[in-house]
Amino acid sequence: MNVHSIPTGTAPAKAKQRLGPIVFAVDAAYAVPLATALRSIAENNQSAWPLDIHVIHQAIGEETKRLIFESLPANSAVIQWHPIDTLSFASGFSTRPGVSRMTFARILLPQFLPQTCNRALYLDGDILVLTALEPLWNIDLGEAVIGAVPDYWLDNVVRGPGATGGHRVKRYFNAGILLIDLAKWRDERISERSLDYLDRFPTTEYSDQDALNVACDGKWKILDRAWNFQFEPTQAIARIVPEQRPAIVHFVTNVKPWKSGSLSPNVAFYDVFRSRTHFALTRWDRVRSGLKRTGSRLLARSTLLRAAWSWTKSAMRARASTSGRENAQ
Structure with missing residues (x-):
């Protein structure tokens, strides 16, 4: 475990209940969104500095860690890096296209935190935090294991994990933002029960989210949707007046605003x-991103252009294949 911290002696006196730990689980491909998400948290939670950040990761190198840490305001956070060297436990589990296998790491989240921690806030990497997190952190969970926001699309189906296993849940939450009572999580054996579900239904459509919904069925508290505002590809944050903007925006589709050429209105x-x-x-x-975006828009509007582009790509592949055979002779 690596720790990036503020200089010794500069931490403020512990005069109130601290926000954190805040936990992420990402791989090296998510370095940019992780740094951006952390920056948004730090800028909007100055009263909670230094923030207690934990990053469960795979293959994030030392230089990238340094750049992420130095992307934050001075003295704003302590980052503890927890490598998960292998995801072999999930080798037989499937994910949807474009979803990293690191998604399964959040099932093991309590293993990376001290037993003395009684609460944690888990956040996906594809988010922006636009307000202070203390109101979320201090929500009374009562007897619930976690607090979460219903999944906008799958909750209406109610049968989220039922695609392969036939398990029906009372409500279905999005697992991108989870306020966790760690003691209850351990007592209820949520990690073990989630893995058991995945062992029985390894191709369940929404992977660990399905498993967590089954394991936490009837044991979670519904949070206001502002704490996990799940953006559709055509929704624009800038069009929402600042006073009405959600606390945490979650870019749940494949139209991510940080990707080069992205058609997201939130770029x-x-x-x-x-x-x-x-x-x-x-x-x-x-x-370059603007040119790609313009090209994508033109292709989306023109059947003729799409056909021409498809033909061009096929011709280029055929030419490369022919060239490769000739060079091999």
């Missing part, structure tokens, strides 16, 4: 936070 809004990290886009990055 500029997201870039406000990213530009203040060590992963800010260069001028050329912006030009």
Whole structure:
């Protein structure tokens, strides 16, 4: 475990209940969104500095860790890095296209925190935090194991995990933001029960989210949707007046605002936070992304252009294949 911390002696006196630990689980491909999410948290939670951040990760190198840490305001956070060297326990489990296998790491989250921790806040990497998190952190969970926001789409189906296992749940939550009572999680054996579900239904459509919903069925508290506002591809944060903006925005689809050429209407809004990290886009990055975005829009509007582009790609592949055979002779 690596720790990036503020200089010794500069931490403020512990005068109130601390926010944290805040936990992420990401791989190296999520370095940019992780740095951006952390920047948004730090800027909107200055009263909670230094923030207690834990990152369960796979293959994030030391230089990338340094850049992520130095993307935050000075003295704003302590980051503890927890490598998960193997996800072999999940080798037989499937994920939807584009979903990292690191999604299964959150099932094991309590293993990476001290037994003395009685609460944790788990956040996915594809989020922005736009307000203080203390009101969320201090929610009374009562007898619930976790607090979560219903999944906007799957909760209406009610049978989220039922695609392969036939398990019906009372309500279905999105697992991207979880307020966790760690003692109850351990007592209820949520990790073990989730893994048992995945062992029985390894191709369940929404992977660990399905498993967690089954394990926590009837044991979770519904939180206000502002704490996990699940953005659709065409929704724009900038069009929401600041006073009505959600606390945590969650980019749940594959239309991610940090991807080059993204058609998300939130590219500029997201870039406000990213530009203040060590992963800010260069001028050329912006030009290249803009050109890709323009091309994607043209292709989306023109059947003829799409057909021409498809033919061009096929011709290029055929030419490369022919060239490869000739070179091999």
